[in-house]
Amino acid sequence: MTLKSEGLFHRIVVYTLLLAGSAAFILPLVWLLSTSLKGDTGLFEIPPKWIPEPVHWDNYRKAVESFPFLRYTWNTVLITGLSMIGAILSSSLVAYAFARLRWPGRDVWFVLLLATMMLPGQVTMIPLFILFKELGWVNTYLPLIVPFFFGSAFYIFLMRQFFMTIPKELSEAAKIDGCSEGYIWWRIFMPLSKPALATLGIFTFTLVWNDFQGPLIYLNDPDKFTLMLGLRSFQQQYGTRWNVMMAASLLVMLPTLALFFSFQRYFIEGVTLTGVKG
Amino acid sequence: MKKKGFILMLSAVLSLSALSACSSKNNNETQPASQGASASASPSASAPASEAPNQDPVTISYWHIYTDGPMKELTDQLLADFQAKNPHITVEQLGVNFFDYWTKLSTAMAAGSGPDLALNDTSTVPSRAKTGAILSTDEFIARDGVQLDDYFPVLVDRMTYEGKMYGMPNDTDVRVLYYNKKMFADAGLDPNTPPANWDELEQYADKLTKWNDNKMLDVIGFSPALGNLHFWTLAWTNGGDFWDDEGKPTFNSPQNLEALQWEKKIQDKYGVKAMSAFNSQASALGFSPFIAGKAAMIVDVNNLYSEIQTRAPDLDFGVAPIPYKANPASWSAGFSLELVNNKDDKRAAAAWELMKYLTSAEVQVQIHEASGSLVSNMKAATDPKFMDDPNWKMIVDQMEHSRFIEYIEAMPSWHGNLDPVEQAVLNSGKDPKEFLDGAQKDAENAVANFAKTQ
Numbered sequence: 001m002t003l004k005s006e007g008l009f010h011r012i013v014v015y016t017l018l019l020a021g022s023a024a025f026i027l028p029l030v031w032l033l034s035t036s037l038k039g040d041t042g043l044f045e046i047p048p049k050w051i052p053e054p055v056h057w058d059n060y061r062k063a064v065e066s067f068p069f070l071r072y073t074w075n076t077v078l079i080t081g082l083s084m085i086g087a088i089l090s091s092s093l094v095a096y097a098f099a100r101l102r103w104p105g106r107d108v109w110f111v112l113l114l115a116t117m118m119l120p121g122q123v124t125m126i127p128l129f130i131l132f133k134e135l136g137w138v139n140t141y142l143p144l145i146v147p148f149f150f151g152s153a154f155y156i157f158l159m160r161q162f163f164m165t166i167p168k169e170l171s172e173a174a175k176i177d178g179c180s181e182g183y184i185w186w187r188i189f190m191p192l193s194k195p196a197l198a199t200l201g202i203f204t205f206t207l208v209w210n211d212f213q214g215p216l217i218y219l220n221d222p223d224k225f226t227l228m229l230g231l232r233s234f235q236q237q238y239g240t241r242w243n244v245m246m247a248a249s250l251l252v253m254l255p256t257l258a259l260f261f262s263f264q265r266y267f268i269e270g271v272t273l274t275g276v277k278g
Numbered sequence: 279m280k281k282k283g284f285i286l287m288l289s290a291v292l293s294l295s296a297l298s299a300c301s302s303k304n305n306n307e308t309q310p311a312s313q314g315a316s317a318s319a320s321p322s323a324s325a326p327a328s329e330a331p332n333q334d335p336v337t338i339s340y341w342h343i344y345t346d347g348p349m350k351e352l353t354d355q356l357l358a359d360f361q362a363k364n365p366h367i368t369v370e371q372l373g374v375n376f377f378d379y380w381t382k383l384s385t386a387m388a389a390g391s392g393p394d395l396a397l398n399d400t401s402t403v404p405s406r407a408k409t410g411a412i413l414s415t416d417e418f419i420a421r422d423g424v425q426l427d428d429y430f431p432v433l434v435d436r437m438t439y440e441g442k443m444y445g446m447p448n449d450t451d452v453r454v455l456y457y458n459k460k461m462f463a464d465a466g467l468d469p470n471t472p473p474a475n476w477d478e479l480e481q482y483a484d485k486l487t488k489w490n491d492n493k494m495l496d497v498i499g500f501s502p503a504l505g506n507l508h509f510w511t512l513a514w515t516n517g518g519d520f521w522d523d524e525g526k527p528t529f530n531s532p533q534n535l536e537a538l539q540w541e542k543k544i545q546d547k548y549g550v551k552a553m554s555a556f557n558s559q560a561s562a563l564g565f566s567p568f569i570a571g572k573a574a575m576i577v578d579v580n581n582l583y584s585e586i587q588t589r590a591p592d593l594d595f596g597v598a599p600i601p602y603k604a605n606p607a608s609w610s611a612g613f614s615l616e617l618v619n620n621k622d623d624k625r626a627a628a629a630w631e632l633m634k635y636l637t638s639a640e641v642q643v644q645i646h647e648a649s650g651s652l653v654s655n656m657k658a659a660t661d662p663k664f665m666d667d668p669n670w671k672m673i674v675d676q677m678e679h680s681r682f683i684e685y686i687e688a689m690p691s692w693h694g695n696l697d698p699v700e701q702a703v704l705n706s707g708k709d710p711k712e713f714l715d716g717a718q719k720d721a722e723n724a725v726a727n728f729a730k731t732q
Contacts, residue, residue, distance in 0.1 A: 044565070130388075220386075220393075222371075236343075236345065236347060238585070239585075
């Protein structure tokens, strides 16, 4: 009886906290939705109105018509998709070498790799831009995609830590059966690392999908623009069409939400990899 | 065996990424003549003008800040008209919003991959003229007989470097006093006599300020912290200056100090508490407190005039010069059109044609009609159909006394250092003398440090 009521009390506390937390996180989204349906005059009303009156659905039409929405969506999907493939393949491959192979200077290289995380992006911006310009890559998607095929320090670190938790016995057993290192990486480590790969994938997705500065400085042809560049076009020196911008923002945000919910179970699955029985 | 091959592959990947870091360095060292190094190139750069317009097809790029609204539509239309008149020129335009444009443009120009024609900041023309990043337009201007007298002298002056004109001015702005005529009448003041000097401004402000029962501000008469009156502008109206003829800072001159002390005196009448409550309300409005009827007088950019016309067309207001103590003054900034030095005479000549077109009186009239901006071509800005409006005439007339921020090579954004000083004095009750002395010391250090690098 006491146990049961304690459990009930515990649950009430937990759910209250969870509800408060989720309310805090959902509030900006609700405000986004609310603003996206307001007219030009209702934007800055005091006290603020949560339910717009009247509802301006045409903001969404204006948002889609203000810039080539479909074209920019396709551009963004292309860049994001290729970057994700690049990040997942290269970072996990390098991480495998750091986690499982023994080679001279491995730890030194690893520290060097981590040190690159400390370089702020602003420092490398102009040298990188000049490099890509000399390669003739300005105004193409290559500067936005190719770097992901060369791994990134944080992702490599993330994958290495995850690979270290995979029992050695698995790779040893595979080796006894005549499996090569590349094959072990691809057939054993990758399938077992779905939670880490999902995390890496989502990180890359949000990074590239929301990236503004990269496309801003590398792309010159409006037909090649991404959604983030399109979104900013609503902001002008004197004044911003907030309602239309919010409508566009909501549309641009939807894929991120969808992706998160579809990959969510992989995050939770992370617990199942605790070890080999035997 | 297989393992060895795998390691080889890995080290290849690693060394590749290391190589890519080196190659950028090599490129800069081994090819100093490449466009990548144009920022440091000598200012050999005055584009030779061809006698007859070249009729070979040419494609040029034009970067600007018009991404939304009427100016985007007008730009599309103007470029279409221009290409119809000049069939051999194709213009690839790129609009990036005002806030991000500078990142885009400066990165591209630093790497030598800028557009052929760029909208840029008029205040900093000398810096680009000096490094040879942009081309002089003197020969084009002489060849085509463009009359520089048609443009506001202060703009032409700012775009001249070592006796040569670099680009053409596109548009500018100016600060004026806006005052609410209805509030003037309600307070027993003459709605046709705005304050002309500091003393009148203070007296009127006292009469116009309305407190409510909670000791909070309903209407503020005048606050130097609202709108777009910056400390340097007010100091100029007191005969103050921030740089002497030798390029030495005079931030803490008596005139400047007096202006800052006067600002503090006005602001202290409201008190920090009432003012911060007022500010948090005002910033939530999303538009000027003058439009909302929360401020009876405000100094702001001429753009507020267009905003009043769209948001509050019934507002009964007037426009006046900024009240002064020693001499009338105002502050202007602006956008210039510049020929980026892409080492291609044909493209530069075509970009000039577009520049000439965009700054011509007929086109500038259209730009004013679309944006309400103060265009640089005086023939357009003072077109009789605009000057019938006494408020617009008053705005244009202020250009006579208006000045730009001095371009100081050692400290190009020196005025940016004064905003925090003004805020500390007005909002946090800091001592004007102490903070102005501090700014003076910073400026002296900047100049001294810069001298060491020369």
